[in-house]
Amino acid sequence: MISDVLTEWLKERFAAILPGMAAEVRERVQSAPATNMEFGDYQCNDAMTFAKQVKRPPRALAEEVAAGDARPDFIAELSVAGPGFLNIRLADSWLCAQLEALAADSRLGIPDRGNGRTVLLDYSSPNVAKPMHIGHIRSTIIGNALDRIHRALGYRVLADNHLGDWGTQFGILILGYRNFVDPAALRENPIAELERVYVKSYDCSRQDPAWLDRCREELVKLQAGDPDNRALWEQFVAYSMAEFDRVYRRLGVQFDLVRGESYYRDDLAGVVAELEAKGLARESEGATVVFLEEEKLPVCIVRKRDGAFNYATTDLATLASRVREFNPDQIIYVTDERQQLHFRQFFAVARRLGCTARVTHVWFGLMRLPEGTFSTRQGNVIKLERLLDEAETRALEVVKRGGSEAPPEVQQEIARVVGIGAVKYADLSQNPQTTVTFSWDKALALEGNSAPYLLYAYARIASVRDKYAERFPAGDLSRWPIRLTEPLERELAVRVLQFPEAVVRAADLCRPSAIADYLYDLAQTYSRFYQNVPFLKAEEGVRESRVRLCGLVADVLRRGLELLGIETLERI
Ligand code: ARG
Numbered sequence: 001m002i003s004d005v006l007t008e009w010l011k012e013r014f015a016a017i018l019p020g021m022a023a024e025v026r027e028r029v030q031s032a033p034a035t036n037m038e039f040g041d042y043q044c045n046d047a048m049t050f051a052k053q054v055k056r057p058p059r060a061l062a063e064e065v066a067a068g069d070a071r072p073d074f075i076a077e078l079s080v081a082g083p084g085f086l087n088i089r090l091a092d093s094w095l096c097a098q099l100e101a102l103a104a105d106s107r108l109g110i111p112d113r114g115n116g117r118t119v120l121l122d123y124s125s126p127n128v129a130k131p132m133h134i135g136h137i138r139s140t141i142i143g144n145a146l147d148r149i150h151r152a153l154g155y156r157v158l159a160d161n162h163l164g165d166w167g168t169q170f171g172i173l174i175l176g177y178r179n180f181v182d183p184a185a186l187r188e189n190p191i192a193e194l195e196r197v198y199v200k201s202y203d204c205s206r207q208d209p210a211w212l213d214r215c216r217e218e219l220v221k222l223q224a225g226d227p228d229n230r231a232l233w234e235q236f237v238a239y240s241m242a243e244f245d246r247v248y249r250r251l252g253v254q255f256d257l258v259r260g261e262s263y264y265r266d267d268l269a270g271v272v273a274e275l276e277a278k279g280l281a282r283e284s285e286g287a288t289v290v291f292l293e294e295e296k297l298p299v300c301i302v303r304k305r306d307g308a309f310n311y312a313t314t315d316l317a318t319l320a321s322r323v324r325e326f327n328p329d330q331i332i333y334v335t336d337e338r339q340q341l342h343f344r345q346f347f348a349v350a351r352r353l354g355c356t357a358r359v360t361h362v363w364f365g366l367m368r369l370p371e372g373t374f375s376t377r378q379g380n381v382i383k384l385e386r387l388l389d390e391a392e393t394r395a396l397e398v399v400k401r402g403g404s405e406a407p408p409e410v411q412q413e414i415a416r417v418v419g420i421g422a423v424k425y426a427d428l429s430q431n432p433q434t435t436v437t438f439s440w441d442k443a444l445a446l447e448g449n450s451a452p453y454l455l456y457a458y459a460r461i462a463s464v465r466d467k468y469a470e471r472f473p474a475g476d477l478s479r480w481p482i483r484l485t486e487p488l489e490r491e492l493a494v495r496v497l498q499f500p501e502a503v504v505r506a507a508d509l510c511r512p513s514a515i516a517d518y519l520y521d522l523a524q525t526y527s528r529f530y531q532n533v534p535f536l537k538a539e540e541g542v543r544e545s546r547v548r549l550c551g552l553v554a555d556v557l558r559r560g561l562e563l564l565g566i567e568t569l570e571r572i
Contacts, residue, residue, distance in 0.1 A: 002041075002042065002090070002098070002498065003033075003501055006031040006075075006088060009072055011026045011029045013065045017064050018050060020054075021050070025050065029046045030044065031088070032044075033494075040077070040079065040088050041088060043086060043088065044085075044088070045084075045085055046086075047084035062080040063080050065078075065086060066078045090494065095494065096493075099552065100482060102552060103552060107152075108500070110503050111500055112153070113155070114150065115154055117156065118155065118327065118328040119328060119330050120160060121143055121146060121159050121160065123139050123142070123144070123334040124248075125163060126244060127165075129169065129191070129236045130191070130198070131192075131243075131383065132384050134367055137387075138364050139334045139335055140251060141428060141565065142334055142512060143334040145424075145506075145515075146334065148562065148563045148565060149563050152563055153507055160257040160258070160259060161244075161255040161257070161259075161260075162259065163237075163240075163259075163261065164261060165237050166262035166314070171215040172201045172215045174215075175201055176197040176198055176204075179201070190239035190240075191239060191240060223265070237260075251388075251424070251565070264318050268317055269309075271316045271317045271320070275290060275302060280349070281302055287301050288303035290349050290352070292345060292348050297341070298341070302316070316346060319357070322357075331357055333362065334362045334363075335362075336364060336365070339363065343363075344361075362510045364432035366435060367436050367437070368436070369438050388420060394440055395415040395418040395419030395452075396419075406571075417455070417568075417569055420566075422450065424565055425443070425450060426443040429449055429513055431513055454523055454566075459568075459571055461553050462568075462570050463570075465551050468536065468543075468544075471536060480548070482545045488525075488533050489529060491525055492526060496549070496552050496553055499560065502519075502560070512564055518560065519556075519557060522556065
């Protein structure tokens with residue numbers, strides 16, 4: 001990656017000038033793509049970082065870094081600007097060599113960061129007998145992108161769909177089912193019917209303490225392995241999985257593990273016993289809790305007053321089991337923002353138990369949906385399938401308006417790719433930690449940062465190679481090296497070479513939007529190039545070089561969209 005090569009060199013320069021703090025320098029010096037490419041391709045701001053410590057003016061320090069004639073072959077120009085910014089212009093010959101390397105590399109330069117190390121990704125994780133809500137949908141889309149990104153970086157990824165399939169809701173559900181279920185409605189729409197039954201039984205339990213007691217009895221029976229209740233529970237899980245799987249298929253999402261909370265049910269008592277034995281948990285108002293005063297967090301309950309274990313207990317047992325079985329380098333949990341406290345508490349308790357695995361909670365804000373589009377309950381529960389149907393219907397309109405001449409079934413397929421892509425991209429292109437309002441107009445816009453814009457751009461760029469083959473049937477692209485002669489062409493080349501950096505950034509920050517931002521930028525740079533620089537009309541050699549560069553842009557766009565879980569089309 002460009003930034004690695006530059007950073008390595010800068011580190012040595014800084015270390016040579018500041019021998020007293022060489023270790024710190026090697027640790028901290030960085031380079032990044034220039035904010036304004038007029039002054040260079042990359043910049044380094046660390047003269048400012050270290051100047052204070054050595055009590056020297058930052059500009060003088062920067063000038064010393066830039067001085068000296070042992071310039072490596074990848075740097076064409078090194079200049080100092082403002083208070084001490086180092087601006088670096090890369091050498092064209094080096095850029096060309098890098099492009100050739102990228103063209104020959106099936107990974108498109110994405111480094112093997114993982115080197116086989118394991119990342120366990122806990123995402124989607126909806127609850128049985130309830131419809132997925134918008135939080136699960138975002139978790140599915142963001143989690144799946146993180147899955148693809150880490151795999152691309154050479155990690156062994158274990159995607160685990162940690163279903164909410166064990167808990168107090170099942171007592172309420174079982175009793176409700178026995179009393180209220182409508183078999184015809186259950187056949188028609190199992191999840192809706194189970195939800196109706198659940199709500200009704202829940203309401204009864206609120207009004208009638210005897211009903212609540214009976215629910216508890218059913219739960220105790222289930223947990224003790226009563227065959228009838230177990231059979232019902234299995235049926236609920238199967239209904240839910242069938243529904244979830246339909247959604248996963250449409251979204252192109254696959255898991256390595258679907259264990260669910262129930263998998264760990266026999267470990268729960270052991271977790272609490274261990275906490276007690278180590279003096280970490282104690283009795284408080286009848287419950288067993290861990291005090292987290294040091295972390296300034298509220299107490300974490302691990303066994304409720306009624307003796308039941310809870311969400312935190314399950315997560316502690318799950319973590320211990322995952323560490324034992326897979327020894328992962330990192331575990332990433334993807335949920336909505338409302339679970340931040342839970343994860344902080346549970347991570348704190350896990351640390352006290354001696355867990356050293358790197359655990360990360362990736363959270364996102366809830367997405368607001370347009371009023372009246374879906375049947376909503378409590379503002380957030382939507383039918384994902386209906387959202388996807390609507391996306392495809394609306395995308396078909398866009399495709400038709402775009403003047404597609406393809407036969408209807410092809411148009412339908414295009415609409416599927418564009419529609420699903422639009423829903424995913426609307427989610428992934430945002431900073432996940434802000435509340436966003438989903439808008440069809442924005443998601444399906446042909447201009448701006450949207451899936452249709454990128455998909456159309458991709459199809460156009462990918463067709464350049466075909467057009468070349470048509471116009472120059474005897475031409476042989478592979479015979480011509482890539483050359484950079486125009487400033488816009490050079491800018492495009494630098495952008496293409498920055499793809500691996502975007503992928504690494506997305507993984508480091510657990511933010512797929514780093515890739516979305518990059519792709520949008522690349523497509524825009526391409527469009528300026530396309531409008532201003534002739535390529536099919538350029539002279540031989542230049543023409544081939546430019547067609548090859550276009551080809552690389554197309555390859556990067558396709559791969560980048562794939563990392564976001566978005567399919568591409570060669571023709572729209
Ligand atoms: N089932 C939970 C919910 O719907 C999400 C589970 C997230 N994963 C975890 N290990 N806690 O809220």
